[in-house]
Amino acid sequence: MSIAGGRERLVVIGGDAAGMSAASQARRLRGPGELEIVAFERGHFTSFSACGIPYWVGGQVPERDRLIARTADEHRARDIDLRMRTEVTEIDVAGQRVRARDVGSGAEYWTPYDKLVIATGARPVRPDLPGVDAPGVHGVQTLDDGQALLDTLAGTPGRRAVVVGAGYIGVEMAEALIRRGFEVTVVNRGREPMSTLDPDMGRLVHRAMEGLGITMVGDAEVTEVLTGQDGRVRAVATRDAEFPADVVILGIGVRPETALARAAGLPLGAHGGLLTDLAMRVRGQENVWAGGDCVEVLNLVSGQQQYVPLGTHANKHGQVIGTNAGGGYATFPGVVGTAVSKVCDLEIARTGLREKDARRVGLRFETVTIESTSRAGYYPGAAPMTVKMLAETRTGRLLGVQIVGREGAGKRVDIAAVALTARMTVEEMTALDLGYAPPFSPVWDPVLVAARKAASKVRSG
Incomplete structure (x- = not known):
């Protein structure tokens, strides 16, 4: 079946690492006369490095645009119809079409597809706490988030920062804030930072971070973000204490963004991510692929499905998907769970x-x-x-x-x-x-x- 005047149409949901890697690889294999590629991205930026945001905030990366691997115009120059600020709101698997909404105008329309790539990424965990939406409280997932945080840091006379969570994002943001001259307190639910390590190794990280001047608070559940008379954040509260804050960073982690997939009846795993085969094709679907932070992957050591949201995997997924959607053959066998990070x-x-x-x-x-x-x-x-x-x-x-x-x-x-x-x-x-x-x-x-x-x-x- 072909939709666009004898050409096949590949529709991509998500304009970051996995989605645009897939679109670019499919374009390398098949020219515009054979394959039309339409990509939807709800944000302002495409193909950017979310992993680099802490280093931009900390000043090691001097400007935002250094984190953009390829702009929307560069993708369009490669005959990819990339529609920015356009959010896909529904996937009709039976009808092979997606409904999209222009974020600016609110106009909605349906786009048919022959082949579909779901690369919707992840959403930051934002706890349902009083005051969590107050000015001065920031998540860090997109370039827009990074710019909003930098604006807050520049406009805040106080120099006290609280980071909630001590995973990769938490420790990297602690470093960024130290570099910006803030007094940093990290409040963590677990006893030791970096739950991706065993506790004895996490304890080494704990001691080293304190040696860098970071106050570490473990076994602490945040219960409320306290605000002042101006409505801005003034402290983070746990059951036992309050920690003064002029800015708060939420570094609690992310979950797969699979609401669209769930509503479409596509298979999800125990961690909430889409389930795919070795070709990154969604299980039970012939013409739907998924990759990046919205999927689960096979851990080659344990033999179990795992959720590992990393840019390295997303780019590899995109290459595999683009090869298969473009008529070639490639597989993604799984991961062993490798990750590195640093704080100072x-x-x-x-x-x-x-x-x-x-x-x-x-x-x-x-x-x-x-x-x-x-x-x-x-x-x-x-x-x-x-x-x-x-x-x-x-x-x-x-x-x-x-x-x-x-x-x-x-x-x-x-x-x-x-x-x-x-x-x-x-x-x-x-x-x-x-x-x-x-x-x-x-x-x-x-x-x-x-x-x-x-x-x-x-x-x-």
Whole structure:
């Protein structure tokens, strides 16, 4: 079936990483005479790096436009009909059409499709608390959010900031605010920051953040955002205390934006994300694909579906979807759960399973934790590093690695990510031929030291 004068029409919902990667890849494979591409984006910007927003706010990235990989006009120059400030409000799967609304005029219209890509992304978790919508309270998801926060920071005479949540966004925004000269308090529901780490590794992050001048408050549930007589935020309240604030950042995380998909009857997983096959095609649909922060993915270590909203995955999803929608063939096999972050000079990395992840899927395991340095101990600038490793009991298969340290620590997690993907044992890892020179590593890289210790523990277990 073809809709547009003998041409097929590909409709894309969402103009960021997954959606526009899919549109661009499909265009590379098929010209305008064969495939019409229509993309809808409800915001003001397309193809931007949400991951870069904390660094723009903190001043390391000097201007907003550095975060835009490709503008709307650049996409249009590639024969993609990109309609900005246009929100899709309904998907009619049976009729193969979507209803869109122009945000400015409110006008609505239907657009038929032969093939559909759903790349609706994620929405920030915004708790239902008194005062959460007060001026001075900010989420950070889009470039508009980042600009609104910068405007608040510039117009606020006070220098007290409270960050609610201590995940990736929370710790990165804490750094941004420290760089802006604010006194920063991080209020976190868990005892330790970075719930993507085991608590013992999170404790290292906790101590390091306090050493950077950040006040860490754990085991604290925010109950209310308090406002002053002018209606602006003045404090964040928990059950036990109040924390004065001139600005509040919500860094509680995100959830998949799948309201459209749910209303259309498309399959969702336990985490609320769309379920797809290896080709990123929505399960049970021949001509509907989905990718980015609105989908769940297979964790290759646990064998379970997982929700991992990261730009790296979104761009890969888009490439796979665009290849398949453009008539080629590609698959996305899954992830091992690799992520890195930093707060000031502290680097935080993880891949694979945490202890509780391994227990949840019934795996028995051994753990080891080692202290090492980023360079040869005698070389100037050698910085401490802690590596924790999980290995499966009996088989010795690597299950996960977590790293906390200073310069040179974070990207070492990539060694473990490759080993996990290859299903290597810790014994096999000890023989990896990694590069060595004193400015870069000790003779035994810290990851390999952990692998040696884990292999010994597995053998003796």
